[in-house]
Amino acid sequence: MMSYVADFIFMPLIAFVTGLGLVLMARRVRAKIERRVGPPVLQPIYDIVKLYAKKTQISHGIMHDLSIMMLLGGFITAEIFLPVPGFDGLAGEGDLITLIYIMMVPMLGLALGVGSCANPNGSIGISRALTAMLAYDIPFIIAVTGACMAYGTTNLIEIVQIQQAGGPASWGAATMPLLAFGGLLAVHGMMGKEPFEIYIAPAEIATGPMVEMSGKYMGALFIMQCFQLYTIGVIYTTLFLGGGENWPFFLAKVFAVVFISVAVTNVYGRFKTDTMIRWMWKWPTGIALAGLALVMAN
Amino acid sequence: MSLLLRRRFFWEEIDLMSLLDILLLVAALLASGLFVLGRGSFAGWLATVVYGLMLAVLAIAGLALDSGVAFIPSAMSFEILGRNLGWRLDGLGWFFALLTVGAAFFASWYGSGEWGRKQKRMGLQHALLALNVLAMLLLLSSGDLLSLFIGWELVSWAAFAIMTQGGGPAVAAAYRYMIYALAGAMAVFAAIMLVQNVTGGLGFADLQTAISAMSTAQVWVLFILFAAGFGVKMALMPFHLWQAPAYSETPGASSAFLNAVSARMGLFALILVLVKLTGLEALGSLAIPFTFMSAKSALMWVAAITMVVPTFIALMQTDARMLLTWHGIGQGGYMLLGVLVGTSLGTAGGLMHVFNYATYQAALFLAVTAVIHRAGTSDLDELGGLITRMPWTYVTLLMGIIGLAGLPPMNGFVSKWMIYKSLLDGGQPLLLIMAFAATLGTILSVYKLIHNIFLGQLRREHQHLKEAPVSMVLPMLILAGIGFVTGFMPGLALNITDIAQRAIGGDMLPHHLGGVTLATGSLNMLWVVGVLIGAIGAGALIFYLLGNRRYEVHQFDNYAGGHFLSADIRYHFSHEFYPGLARVIGPWYRGSIVRAEQGIGILVNVAGDLWQAVFRVAYTPLYMLLVVVLGLVFTGSWGIVP
Amino acid sequence: MSDKLPVIEDQPEICRSVDAGERSVWTRVMNRFADHCRARSLFVLHYCTGCGAIELPPTITSRFDMERVGVSPMVTPRQADILLITGYLSIKTLKRVILSYEQMQSPKYVIGFGSCTINGGMYWNSYATVKRLDQYIPADLFIAGCMPRPEAVQQVLLKLMEDIDAGKANGWQDYYNNYDRYLGNQQALFGESWHTPTDVIAEAKHYGYLADGTMGRHTDLLLKRADYALDRVPEDYPERGKNERRLP
Numbered sequence A: 001m002m003s004y005v006a007d008f009i010f011m012p013l014i015a016f017v018t019g020l021g022l023v024l025m026a027r028r029v030r031a032k033i034e035r036r037v038g039p040p041v042l043q044p045i046y047d048i049v050k051l052y053a054k055k056t057q058i059s060h061g062i063m064h065d066l067s068i069m070m071l072l073g074g075f076i077t078a079e080i081f082l083p084v085p086g087f088d089g090l091a092g093e094g095d096l097i098t099l100i101y102i103m104m105v106p107m108l109g110l111a112l113g114v115g116s117c118a119n120p121n122g123s124i125g126i127s128r129a130l131t132a133m134l135a136y137d138i139p140f141i142i143a144v145t146g147a148c149m150a151y152g153t154t155n156l157i158e159i160v161q162i163q164q165a166g167g168p169a170s171w172g173a174a175t176m177p178l179l180a181f182g183g184l185l186a187v188h189g190m191m192g193k194e195p196f197e198i199y200i201a202p203a204e205i206a207t208g209p210m211v212e213m214s215g216k217y218m219g220a221l222f223i224m225q226c227f228q229l230y231t232i233g234v235i236y237t238t239l240f241l242g243g244g245e246n247w248p249f250f251l252a253k254v255f256a257v258v259f260i261s262v263a264v265t266n267v268y269g270r271f272k273t274d275t276m277i278r279w280m281w282k283w284p285t286g287i288a289l290a291g292l293a294l295v296m297a298n
Numbered sequence B: 001m002s003l004l005l006r007r008r009f010f011w012e013e014i015d016l017m018s019l020l021d022i023l024l025l026v027a028a029l030l031a032s033g034l035f036v037l038g039r040g041s042f043a044g045w046l047a048t049v050v051y052g053l054m055l056a057v058l059a060i061a062g063l064a065l066d067s068g069v070a071f072i073p074s075a076m077s078f079e080i081l082g083r084n085l086g087w088r089l090d091g092l093g094w095f096f097a098l099l100t101v102g103a104a105f106f107a108s109w110y111g112s113g114e115w116g117r118k119q120k121r122m123g124l125q126h127a128l129l130a131l132n133v134l135a136m137l138l139l140l141s142s143g144d145l146l147s148l149f150i151g152w153e154l155v156s157w158a159a160f161a162i163m164t165q166g167g168g169p170a171v172a173a174a175y176r177y178m179i180y181a182l183a184g185a186m187a188v189f190a191a192i193m194l195v196q197n198v199t200g201g202l203g204f205a206d207l208q209t210a211i212s213a214m215s216t217a218q219v220w221v222l223f224i225l226f227a228a229g230f231g232v233k234m235a236l237m238p239f240h241l242w243q244a245p246a247y248s249e250t251p252g253a254s255s256a257f258l259n260a261v262s263a264r265m266g267l268f269a270l271i272l273v274l275v276k277l278t279g280l281e282a283l284g285s286l287a288i289p290f291t292f293m294s295a296k297s298a299l300m301w302v303a304a305i306t307m308v309v310p311t312f313i314a315l316m317q318t319d320a321r322m323l324l325t326w327h328g329i330g331q332g333g334y335m336l337l338g339v340l341v342g343t344s345l346g347t348a349g350g351l352m353h354v355f356n357y358a359t360y361q362a363a364l365f366l367a368v369t370a371v372i373h374r375a376g377t378s379d380l381d382e383l384g385g386l387i388t389r390m391p392w393t394y395v396t397l398l399m400g401i402i403g404l405a406g407l408p409p410m411n412g413f414v415s416k417w418m419i420y421k422s423l424l425d426g427g428q429p430l431l432l433i434m435a436f437a438a439t440l441g442t443i444l445s446v447y448k449l450i451h452n453i454f455l456g457q458l459r460r461e462h463q464h465l466k467e468a469p470v471s472m473v474l475p476m477l478i479l480a481g482i483g484f485v486t487g488f489m490p491g492l493a494l495n496i497t498d499i500a501q502r503a504i505g506g507d508m509l510p511h512h513l514g515g516v517t518l519a520t521g522s523l524n525m526l527w528v529v530g531v532l533i534g535a536i537g538a539g540a541l542i543f544y545l546l547g548n549r550r551y552e553v554h555q556f557d558n559y560a561g562g563h564f565l566s567a568d569i570r571y572h573f574s575h576e577f578y579p580g581l582a583r584v585i586g587p588w589y590r591g592s593i594v595r596a597e598q599g600i601g602i603l604v605n606v607a608g609d610l611w612q613a614v615f616r617v618a619y620t621p622l623y624m625l626l627v628v629v630l631g632l633v634f635t636g637s638w639g640i641v642p
Numbered sequence C: 001m002s003d004k005l006p007v008i009e010d011q012p013e014i015c016r017s018v019d020a021g022e023r024s025v026w027t028r029v030m031n032r033f034a035d036h037c038r039a040r041s042l043f044v045l046h047y048c049t050g051c052g053a054i055e056l057p058p059t060i061t062s063r064f065d066m067e068r069v070g071v072s073p074m075v076t077p078r079q080a081d082i083l084l085i086t087g088y089l090s091i092k093t094l095k096r097v098i099l100s101y102e103q104m105q106s107p108k109y110v111i112g113f114g115s116c117t118i119n120g121g122m123y124w125n126s127y128a129t130v131k132r133l134d135q136y137i138p139a140d141l142f143i144a145g146c147m148p149r150p151e152a153v154q155q156v157l158l159k160l161m162e163d164i165d166a167g168k169a170n171g172w173q174d175y176y177n178n179y180d181r182y183l184g185n186q187q188a189l190f191g192e193s194w195h196t197p198t199d200v201i202a203e204a205k206h207y208g209y210l211a212d213g214t215m216g217r218h219t220d221l222l223l224k225r226a227d228y229a230l231d232r233v234p235e236d237y238p239e240r241g242k243n244e245r246r247l248p
């Protein structure tokens, strides 16, 4: 019982702290590519504290508040179902498929909250965000399916064990490179980085879903971003990079996954929604399907 | 349920034979009684109470079936021209009967209050609902191919009768349905005749002997006839075009009933004939020449296509009811796919999806009907912001769409998870990907549904709307509540599907209250939902404890690029909600689906006009009788003169 | 018409009002911490209608890099802390500025950029531009010059950060406390039927920023106008909660 309590408290906390690091890294890398200095180390914390410390907190109704709770709750749940070194949490009580669908709960929560703000920019943003989700989730799902077929299980703990038993040569990225590559492209879309950030489009629809989010509502979104980067990184690491043997290695892998994405993102402009769908359904999907065919052939 | 084996309960004392008889008798009495008394304001409540009693009878029957009784026979059986017509309720039929009576219970409750009073001929609707229940019970308890066919016809005609109640476009849609249904019935009839021809009998056992006796070509013909005939009713992919208009034009409460269970009669018949009697191995060995596929895998692909295409068509709809009925077609694909996988997990998942679907689809339809009742339209481009006016309807719709989209914590997630998992374990990655893709499409589509109705700008003409009355809100909230409880504790629903699964045969799925434990990945919803709720609680703590108090503003205090918003301006982003996606799938949708629909629409209109010339709606019962009698004579004479 | 318009009054000294919980150590420590973070995380809404906008890209990008000190651009007033008015405001754009300012969340800061915001600059005799920004919304700092260079923008941002850290940048409280005066000046410009969607008075009430100057004869006009608006369009302000603007 105590171990569960420890899991429930520490896994989200670790996720949050690591996520702060990931956000900082993303901002620093962007700054370096633009030949800037970039924000100070504590910047992500300053931002969140500042937003929570706003003296007026406007709300657009109960659903707006509830959506913030769903957002945080959904991601906290997702963290507890992710196996990380030293903590398995509840990974045995729900599997990879469960995890993927739990991760959609905060998305739905956010979408409902934004909708209840009654802001047309927000609605347009959500429409684009959901379309983008449809675009990148299809290659991602193919990669996940292929990996599950190859490992013969959807149990996250076992997936990690299988890869760790065989060493780096048995990592998903080595045994199914095509799937891993397709998955990586999909993950890039999932993080909402250029060229796939049309749903944020600051100059056009005023950050879309976030347009009416202020104060602690926006603060919760900043926290969500930490969770999101971490969760995506961990899922990819678990599926294709052998999961975590120990914390230093594990964190290095998670940071590497996010790093790849943020390092390439700056050279792109922005895709239109339909261009994004076509691209996602052509390249990553094609690569992942080829990978799936290889897995099935073996 | 091992507890039941140790003690004798009262239902073992009473004659088991009478349970089904009681059920059928009560249903028949109710239907005829409502035709007479239907005008009275109490008729709806009476019907609701009777459905409640029937649920109790079914519960007793369920306990009996669960304790090992193979089926509950009916005393009613008669001999026609040497053929013995019999009825008996086995676990499979019981499962569907439970859903039927349950859906009727909630639909009739909903229709008894304020909503019913606003309907033109609510008495007739109550009576027709009871007639539908009776027809479905007869079908579900059919004991041989002939009674199956009679039940099938009765269900079609009863559904037709209730569909026409909407008037106007509803009648046209119902005619279209009838054309399809008759074609399907002819296919089924031909298949039955084929069996009769080979074996000279019409029992279920004769079908099994027939299949072993027939040549491969004959089995193929039989398979195609049955699959097409029953597939029409459950709107399998090439035969699906009738369903969305027909179901969505039906008046609200009846429509909820039809949506929840009516199409599932096709699934019942498919499971009965193809899975239970023919067997999936037989289907699997029925290879399609020059391909890797068999009849089974072909049907699975049909199911998968039925899952994906209608879902994306639903995405393009602009009417809430049409959107939901198209999803209904798509959800049927999941059920059939699960059952066809054939593993214990897949079958349980498919059956559980039938149950789950009935709960959330009925809730969704009742909620949309409540919106129509208040706001007067279900056009997704003409609503918006109703969350402040109809919060409980919103809650129902929200829970319903979470179930429909298959996300935790609702029950839709559990059954979909089981179907995904069975596809994965069954080595069907492509079908799995299609299932995932359909789910993603569903998420987009249901968000559009809830967004366009309940979120966004509240229109001026909806300022003074009130929440729907309790008589409407309560049944739909209870339905949504069932969806949540069986999502939190899927073991409850799995106990029910167990009875059906035992009747189908094959392995049983070991499960516990929270879900299933498998070697290749488990699901325990008690943990998932428990942690989710706990974590949302933690989110609430973070929200309320940190930061200053919230301050609620009105909807026009909104940032629109420095624009001053007011009630004069309509800015709710609702029309063509997914323009990016529409640009990708739109041409395809308009090119193939809409064209096909127009073509078939014209065809059916021509046929319908001819049809209308032959008879009028008023003569429906007479015509039904005629078909039944002719059918009997036909079968009989065929039997005598081979 | 002009004799009926409300008189533009002079601006009193901006000073910080003391919160009730100011004396508790915990509140003080938390406030100190919050101010510390506020000063180091500033999101700027650039209101770029004037010529000065051209100086902002270099301020943001690699030459001067605002993000170094935690300043980053934001695009909606809901998320922004600083409203940076880059130059002249026509009367029409001032309406939007006020709308945006009121939609920002307190604490919020206004920086007037360029001579135009201070005294009208080279448009001092134009019929269409606003001469003094701080008559309509409380400006915390101005940057003089026509146009100021990015270094000056940086200077003023650093000065603002210093002020915030010391708890001195409280122009936003003045808007609540003396809303009537600001509204009067706005009405002088836009006419008596002027209103924004934000209910500043109710917000001030809700968060306890109500002062003697919050309501007065100008806000009375606002209520009358609300009356009028409600008459004309009964559903102009639908109730979305209990903090609805109420008629007296």
Ligand code: SF4
Binding pocket: C050, C051, C052, C086, C087, C088, C113, C114, C115, C116, C117, C121, C122, C145, C146, C147, C148
């Ligand atoms: S101060 Fe000078 S540069 Fe700035 S807006 Fe006015 S005229 Fe243009």
